[in-house]
Amino acid sequence: MRRARRRRRTAGAHPGRHRRPRRATYVHLPAVDQLLTLAVQRVPDADGVVVQASATVRWRIVDPVAHLAAAEEPADLVYLAAQLAVRDVVGATPTEELVRGRGTALDDAAVTAATAARVGDAGLEVRSVVVKDLLLPTQVREALAEQVTARLRGNARLEAARAEVAALRALSNGARLLAENPALARIRLVEAVPPGSTIEIGV
Structure with missing residues (x-):
């Protein structure tokens, strides 16, 4: 007679005292906000002018179970999502607006929303994305x-x-x-x- 195989179950533990089942694997995840800095990337704006942009992301894990089911390294997901969001927002902004804003014309709220939408299913929350060091080409400057x-x-x-x-x-x-x-x-x-x-x- 074959013994039925027990299904693997992933669950999160709330603060407090808990029993430790045998043969259980524990993964410790930070519950505090974390900062992630994007490397400078070259991005074309709405007029095709290539600018250099960087950003800092503040994020945290809000659903450990969904996070473990989605990815092993949440920072990689956040990094890629923020990169794509910056490219989307810069790509939709004309050069004239970037010049008028002296390199700070990007809508950080739009970048934050676009980043959060890409990682929401992974149990991650993006608090803010701040675009910084937006460098215009020499000719434009x-x-x-x-x-x-x-x-x-x-x-x-x-x-x-x-x-x-x-x-x-x-x-x-x-x-x-x-x-x-x-x-x-x-x-x-x-x-x-x-x-x-x-x-x-x-x-």
Whole structure:
């Protein structure tokens, strides 16, 4: 008579005291948040411009049973999911938005949601994905620097023109005031003469 083979069962243990069945295998899994940093990858944006991007993922195991059934190394799943999410979001973002955001125009919430959707069935929870070190090509950075420089020069010229107009307006008002008040013109002349000078005023 053949003995029926006992089926293998995977179960999680809650905090507290538990009996240890014989021939059981125990796997200790961390229950705290973990950080995972993605290496810099080259990703084309919506306009085909290749940018370099990196990200940091904060994640944790929330279902040990589902996790053990899905993969041995959860970090590998999170890493791949975050990589694909960054590529998707960068690929949908035009270069102009990346330039306008100075390299921080990516929606971290969208990257987080896309990453979480790929690992949800594996008993993992993605808390946040922060895209950092988004590096634009040299040509784009140079064009951005030229644009900023031109804007600053234009602002400087505009301020100089405004100051000149204000000075001319003040001179015009002063000349009109002196023409209308001769006595005031004489007083202003006396004030302008250096000390010790002789002034002859015709009556």
